[in-house]
Amino acid sequence: MKELVTIKAIARQLGVSPSTVSRALQDHPRISLHTREAVHALARQLNYFPSTTARNLKSGKTGIIAVVLPEIRENFFSEIINGIEELAFDRGYTVALYQSHDKVEREERIFTGLASQRVDGILVSVAKETQRFGHIQAVIDRQIPVVLLDRIPPGIAAHRVGCDMERGAYEATKWLAGRGYKRIALLNGPIALVASEDRYRGYVKALLEENLPVENALIKRVDLTTPDVIDKMTQLIQSAIRPDAVLAFNDYVALDAMRACRAQHLRINVDIGFVSFANLPLTTYMDPPPLASVEQHPFRMGTTAVEILLATLVEDNESAEFQTIMLKPELVVSQAAMRVQEA
């Protein structure tokens, strides 16, 4: 077992004190050029690296940003991390990753660990359908800055970064109406999700503006499982007012709903138009893809969250002002889908 190269080791070999070595390494002006060079030379020769742990202890910081997400393998979230890692790495921060698997219990265990880990900040997209937020409040009470990402529960005093999905739903619905669709269905998510409410409001607002009736028969809630989506979509098709377009909660719902349509011998985007949310790579694999998808900018959500977090870290004290940044969603129209429709 080789000895670890420390400042003390360098000091001993050079016959100077550890403090001199420390200062020399920082190019402190009060250390003679001669000594500085000698220290640097020996440090390089011995392959010295400063101990981050020791520095952390001194500074009270860890340089770690914890990221707590429901599920990494979901494209939306891995894209968020992608953005987070990008910026954090540039700024010299380490990204620690945790998955809640959408379970509050696990989320709570994670946060307890984070409290003693003393990470410099936490970016969290909370487990869905949760009403308990004590664990989040606990770390906030310990002065650890928190940024809520995408899934933003009410009643927590923290920074927030999200995407304005009411607006996204509004624009998507307006776009469909503008293209002549009259009976636009909404395949919405579970009632417990704020995201569902947002989409509902945007959808209704657009319909009213376009003087289209808001038909309850055209609005379905799904639990996001394939069988339920197929079931609800089939109901829509067979109802008295068959929709000529569907606004789907997300790309996965759109995919399943399309399958249901195909099973009923409806031609996608010809007999029935589709628009969905997220704009995941998934849509480019679909054949045909939805006519359009509302881009939520997960990558930018990640970088924005890190920016806000790092900004609060350098601030003199807590300015107690919490920022809320809502990214503007973007309706991305699929060229491929439009071509199919023209044909």
Added chain:
Amino acid sequence: MKELVTIKAIARQLGVSPSTVSRALQDHPRISLHTREAVHALARQLNYFPSTTARNLKSGKTGIIAVVLPEIRENFFSEIINGIEELAFDRGYTVALYQSHDKVEREERIFTGLASQRVDGILVSVAKETQRFGHIQAVIDRQIPVVLLDRIPPGIAAHRVGCDMERGAYEATKWLAGRGYKRIALLNGPIALVASEDRYRGYVKALLEENLPVENALIKRVDLTTPDVIDKMTQLIQSAIRPDAVLAFNDYVALDAMRACRAQHLRINVDIGFVSFANLPLTTYMDPPPLASVEQHPFRMGTTAVEILLATLVEDNESAEFQTIMLKPELVVSQAAMRVQEA
């Protein structure tokens, strides 16, 4: 700014020494029950959490496992992390995440950082087409255990965890031959990738066993971009010996190749059968999916790598024995695809 709750603070309030508090918290038998209870009570009341940083400094460990991957948003890799996080969290380790974006330069910068960060171990899936591995050797020289994941370069003395893709290609080809396919094409990856060689060897081995000719015209290398895949697939279709089946380098290649076939009015899995590698969720979205896909078990690769790493951490000294674990791939036959074919 509230004072941080430390062992010293508790000691002061209780009129005992810090060492007593430390031992009381560990339920050391030489501390009286009375004192122990008092310490525990006050610690709870003050909401005391031990400083991980201080402990790290003492122990010389960090409790951090660094994971260096090319691209998190690729499903295969996010599934690997999923497995890593799962086991690491259970064992009380923190997962630090880094992306190389398949760039050696960035990988090198990451490894330099890791050396001074003094992580307890590194799991790495190296950037592709790289021949420089000095940065990896450097951390190994610093006694940081390294496990090579999936992409396993030669000449590095480290643990290895992968999936035996020669065997996967062999079994996939055998399966196709067994179903009566005679002209099986191989849409392989770039020559620089070890993964391409593996598939080639397994493919050839199976053909020979099945007494099928190895036709060079049926073997194409693609650079994994959509245009190139479409180009090469079109060449295959229009060649003298048109293949009746295609073994694709991975699911994405299969997807693009299928599009090329459809453009040439070939019915997927009817006129031309498809088998690919990875078995990503992507295949379940495809319509129709490949007949079969070789599952590479990324999740298990992640957990296995962590297991090996943690095992070396508890070992008394370096046993200098490096493990190589090759998971057995599994040919997953798609029910949906088979139904389409029967019809």
Added chain:
DNA sequence: CATATATGCGCAAACGGTTGCGCAAAAACC
């Protein structure tokens, strides 16, 4: 009752750095 053992706790060093302060010697000033 004397010796041996057990009990309960504190001292101080250590982990690897950083930094305020002070002290001596050299250089600059009048």
Added chain:
DNA sequence: GGTTTTTGCGCAACCGTTTGCGCATATATG
């Protein structure tokens, strides 16, 4: 040449926790 300033470096404390050792006092042993 005396005073001030600058230069170069070391001392020691500190970050929060752990732990070997030692010192009392209390209890057990013969």
